[in-house]
Amino acid sequence: MQFRDLKSQYRALKEEMDAAIEVVLDSSDYIAGDQIDELERDLADYIGVRNCVSCGNGTDALVLALKAWGVGSGDAVFAPDHTFFSSAESAAFVGATPVFADVSEDTFTIDPESLTRVIEAVALEGKLKPRAIVVVDLFGLPADYERIREIADRYGLYILEDCAQGFGGVYHGKQAGSFGDISTTSFFPAKPLGCYGDGGAVFTDNDEWAALIRSMRVHGKGSSKYDNVRIGMNSRLDTIQAAVLQVKLKAFQEYELEDVNKVAARYTEVLRDCVKVPLVPEGYYSSWASYNILLKDEAQRDAVRVYLQENGVPTMIYYPKGLHQQKVFEEVCRYGESLAVTTDICKRTLAIPVSPYLSGEDQDRIIRLIREKTGADA
Numbered sequence: 001m002q003f004r005d006l007k008s009q010y011r012a013l014k015e016e017m018d019a020a021i022e023v024v025l026d027s028s029d030y031i032a033g034d035q036i037d038e039l040e041r042d043l044a045d046y047i048g049v050r051n052c053v054s055c056g057n058g059t060d061a062l063v064l065a066l067k068a069w070g071v072g073s074g075d076a077v078f079a080p081d082h083t084f085f086s087s088a089e090s091a092a093f094v095g096a097t098p099v100f101a102d103v104s105e106d107t108f109t110i111d112p113e114s115l116t117r118v119i120e121a122v123a124l125e126g127k128l129k130p131r132a133i134v135v136v137d138l139f140g141l142p143a144d145y146e147r148i149r150e151i152a153d154r155y156g157l158y159i160l161e162d163c164a165q166g167f168g169g170v171y172h173g174k175q176a177g178s179f180g181d182i183s184t185t186s187f188f189p190a191k192p193l194g195c196y197g198d199g200g201a202v203f204t205d206n207d208e209w210a211a212l213i214r215s216m217r218v219h220g221k222g223s224s225k226y227d228n229v230r231i232g233m234n235s236r237l238d239t240i241q242a243a244v245l246q247v248k249l250k251a252f253q254e255y256e257l258e259d260v261n262k263v264a265a266r267y268t269e270v271l272r273d274c275v276k277v278p279l280v281p282e283g284y285y286s287s288w289a290s291y292n293i294l295l296k297d298e299a300q301r302d303a304v305r306v307y308l309q310e311n312g313v314p315t316m317i318y319y320p321k322g323l324h325q326q327k328v329f330e331e332v333c334r335y336g337e338s339l340a341v342t343t344d345i346c347k348r349t350l351a352i353p354v355s356p357y358l359s360g361e362d363q364d365r366i367i368r369l370i371r372e373k374t375g376a377d378a
């Protein structure tokens with residue numbers, strides 16, 4: 001059994017996929033082929049924003065967004081403590097200081113109250129200039145954008161939506177990827193929409209920022225490739241990946257998103273009496289980048305993990321520690337936040353296989369093993 005079943009996905013799409021890749025090989029437009037423009041248009045339409053700029057990966061996408069806003073040294077960028085490293089690494093990489101807020105135990109997304117407290121604390125101290133909030137749609141679920149937008153407006157902060165895991169999620173009828181002043185995603189293979197290597201994209205309604213990011217992703221290009229008007233980077237999506245994504249986006253929209261939601265709904269229904277299952281509040285739709293259960297304590301989590309492993313079921317721990325516990329961020333001031341929810345979640349969380357291609361038999365087995373080991377049926 002695979003943790004995220006990319007093999008079955010390829011088998012299902014093989015004919016169309018091989019043909020799409022062959023078109024690129026025949027054209028030999030490996031960089032900046034027509035597929036790039038087509039994909040960017042399709043993605044912008046799907047998300048419901050004016051601009052999509054593809055790039056090399058989801059981390060670069062975050063860096064490009066922060067650079068477009070001129071975020072750097074002396075600036076504070078707020079981020080959830082419970083997320084993948086990139087969400088805060090990008091801020092540190094451009095010279096800003098990441099400041100961590102705790103998350104909600106029910107949804108795993110940033111806790112608006114904790115966020116407000118750290119913003120106030122940074123403002124009160126007066127050393128850093130609060131600039132932006134990186135809001136993460138963790139595990140596929142959009143964050144609480146109604147309250148976060150209120151907070152951003154109150155303190156004059158940009159929202160940078162990190163939609164690497166949230167692509168396909170919906171909140172009050174709006175697509176994830178449309179909530180940030182700038183939003184970003186990743187096409188890393190295991191993400192809800194993944195390619196066959198690295199890839200990423202930036203979404204925004206702001207044409208000026210989009211133009212700036214288009215320039216920065218190719219060495220700060222001006223009117224041509226050899227007219228370089230600013231310092232940039234080399235962060236392009238290549239044409240083969242765009243072709244792969246065109247095929248996958250279709251499958252994603254036609255059935256994958258719906259199918260993965262069926263798998264997740266089944267887990268939720270039959271596991272809710274023995275573990276804490278992830279909450280999808282009213283008005284939200286998740287794209288289930290991963291399905292994370294919370295066990296009683298660390299000992300039970302580790303026991304269930306070993307039991308599944310022994311029975312051929314791969315699992316992951318997202319994440320083993322909070323960002324504030326990463327060595328490189330230890331020096332970053334916590335502004336009085338305990339970050340206790342994240343610290344606790346990290347000890348009890350377990351991600352179990354989920355994908356549109358998880359078979360009924362495999363899911364039955366996973367469910368049976370978890371119920372056995374937690375003593376649910378004893």
Ligand SMILES: *Cc1c(COP(=O)(O)O)cnc(C)c1O
Pocket residue numbers: 057058059060083084086087136162164165185186187188198199200
């Ligand atoms: C994967 C991920 C990223 C980074 O994407 P890459 O394409 O791997 O650089 C950023 N943020 C979150 C929340 C992610 O899950």
